[in-house]
Amino acid sequence: FHELEKEMTTSHKAHCLILPYPVQGHINPMLQFSKRLQSKRVKITIATTKYLLKNMKELTTSVSIEAISDGYDDGGRDQAESFVAYVTRFKEVGSDTLSQLIQKLANSGCPVNCIVYDPYLNWAVEVAKKFGLVSAAFFTQNCVVDNIYYHVHKGVIKFPPTQNDKEIIIPGFSSPIDASDVPSFVISPEAERIIEMMVNQFSNLDKVDWVLINSFYELEKEVIDWMSKIYPIKTIGPTIPSMYLDKRLHDDKEYGLSIFKPMTNECLNWLNHQPISSVLYVSFGSLAKLETEQMEELAWSLKNSNKSFLWVVRSTEESKLPKNFIEELKLTSGNNKGLVVSWCPQLQVLEHESIGCFLTHCGWNSTLEAISLGVPMVTMPQWTDQPTNAKLVKDVWEIGVRAKQDEKGIVRREIIEECIKLVMEEEEGKLIRENAKKWKEMARNVADEGGSSDKNIEEFVSKLVTIS
Ligand code: UDX
Numbered sequence: 001f002h003e004l005e006k007e008m009t010t011s012h013k014a015h016c017l018i019l020p021y022p023v024q025g026h027i028n029p030m031l032q033f034s035k036r037l038q039s040k041r042v043k044i045t046i047a048t049t050k051y052l053l054k055n056m057k058e059l060t061t062s063v064s065i066e067a068i069s070d071g072y073d074d075g076g077r078d079q080a081e082s083f084v085a086y087v088t089r090f091k092e093v094g095s096d097t098l099s100q101l102i103q104k105l106a107n108s109g110c111p112v113n114c115i116v117y118d119p120y121l122n123w124a125v126e127v128a129k130k131f132g133l134v135s136a137a138f139f140t141q142n143c144v145v146d147n148i149y150y151h152v153h154k155g156v157i158k159f160p161p162t163q164n165d166k167e168i169i170i171p172g173f174s175s176p177i178d179a180s181d182v183p184s185f186v187i188s189p190e191a192e193r194i195i196e197m198m199v200n201q202f203s204n205l206d207k208v209d210w211v212l213i214n215s216f217y218e219l220e221k222e223v224i225d226w227m228s229k230i231y232p233i234k235t236i237g238p239t240i241p242s243m244y245l246d247k248r249l250h251d252d253k254e255y256g257l258s259i260f261k262p263m264t265n266e267c268l269n270w271l272n273h274q275p276i277s278s279v280l281y282v283s284f285g286s287l288a289k290l291e292t293e294q295m296e297e298l299a300w301s302l303k304n305s306n307k308s309f310l311w312v313v314r315s316t317e318e319s320k321l322p323k324n325f326i327e328e329l330k331l332t333s334g335n336n337k338g339l340v341v342s343w344c345p346q347l348q349v350l351e352h353e354s355i356g357c358f359l360t361h362c363g364w365n366s367t368l369e370a371i372s373l374g375v376p377m378v379t380m381p382q383w384t385d386q387p388t389n390a391k392l393v394k395d396v397w398e399i400g401v402r403a404k405q406d407e408k409g410i411v412r413r414e415i416i417e418e419c420i421k422l423v424m425e426e427e428e429g430k431l432i433r434e435n436a437k438k439w440k441e442m443a444r445n446v447a448d449e450g451g452s453s454d455k456n457i458e459e460f461v462s463k464l465v466t467i468s
Helices: 002-010 024-039 050-055 083-107 124-130 143-153 189-200 221-228 264-272 292-304 325-333 346-351 364-372 386-396 413-424 427-447 452-467
Strands: 014-019 042-049 064-068 114-117 134-139 167-170 173-178 210-213 233-235 279-283 308-312 338-341 355-360 377-379 400-402
Touching: 014 024, 014 083, 014 452, 024 042, 024 134, 024 364, 024 452, 042 050, 042 083, 050 064, 064 083, 083 124, 083 189, 114 124, 124 134, 134 452, 143 167, 143 189, 143 221, 143 386, 173 221, 173 386, 210 452, 221 233, 233 452, 264 308, 264 338, 264 346, 279 292, 279 346, 292 325, 292 413, 325 338, 346 355, 346 364, 355 364, 355 413, 364 386, 364 427, 377 386, 377 413, 386 400, 400 413, 400 427, 413 427, 427 452
Parallel strands: 014 042, 014 114, 042 064, 114 134, 134 210, 210 233, 279 308, 279 355, 308 338, 355 377, 377 400
Antiparallel strands: 167 173
């Protein structure tokens, strides 16, 4: 079987160059999609920045990786003066180095047929056109969020909002949403240049052959049907390894391309000693920075709640923990009450039978992973698409609650404790826990043979083979 699998991946039908925006939350889903394509005999080359490649803590994947440059080879994004300076330079240097890579691959006898690009880097379409290649925009966020940015692009939603809209009506999504539930860049006047990049995702979208969405049809039927009338949309998620879903791909474990080193043994050994559904998993993803006051409220809520917890605190956030928090935790309750780690193997954690709830910032990957593994959520969105994802989790899919901020923008410890209790213990949380299980089943079905996302990936591959 392995020989057959090897032969199938070596004699490929087409070659896709995959270009993610260089942050963990965009690399993960594009890598998982790549593995699905590879299993259908499409050769994959992922192009990422020299800086990121140099700084990868884990680089163990079956797909080829090549370096391009964003113009900041030594220090990465942090070296840029501003966000705008970063994306402007990336466009210039990235277009050149991506072109050189395409040329190099052609010279080596393995020409590229298609560029699958992150629409934050929409200049990739021009590179594709220059070489006569087909292209696909890969939206890493869900379709409701994409639809909101689309309507800002069209001028239907104003930026920054002019009136005191309490509720915003968005064509294609029948539930009105509060102004506080739209992506942060839409309502924050300081984010003027960032919203520009979000709306620019659509500026040359009429030139692409496919628009791929990191979601699945059953999750967002209404908005996907609506957007499909405008763009050639294909939903291809959930983008998590096959071993957590349909189990059809061989050797398809964790992410394999990571700028953080997971503390795998510590986490799993600890979880193995906890009772079923007893542990709260807490993580704010790879980018969010919490206010020190918020970090303290969260720390005390975890310590005061009657649940055990596994909490990911990235090393850059650690100094915000209350003084001696970790030491006192160990002293007062041995090793049972809580474990704080700098990074964990999140999918293995969410899949673990001891996990009963996920306190999350609602990054789209984390949300989709919790949906796929049937874990109910307490949401504490921070910025970007997270408030919208939290709205969907609570009101549309009914698989979690939102811990609300006070007027200072801080979620207080009592509120967090109440939410944890509701989701993990109370009768009121029963429907949430049951719904989470239903979505898990659905996620597995859509990825399995003949499921909506599997069919879309099949169709993508056959059209790619025909036109390239
Ligand atoms: C960013 C944005 O913030 C998010 O809102 C957007 O939807 C995608 O890009 P990030 O904040 O990192 O991503 O959050 P998220 O989308 O949840 O991605 C984090 C990824 O890191 C997930 O795939 C998660 O499994 C992984 N992770 C996180 C780990 O593997 N270990 C950890 O300890 C924490």
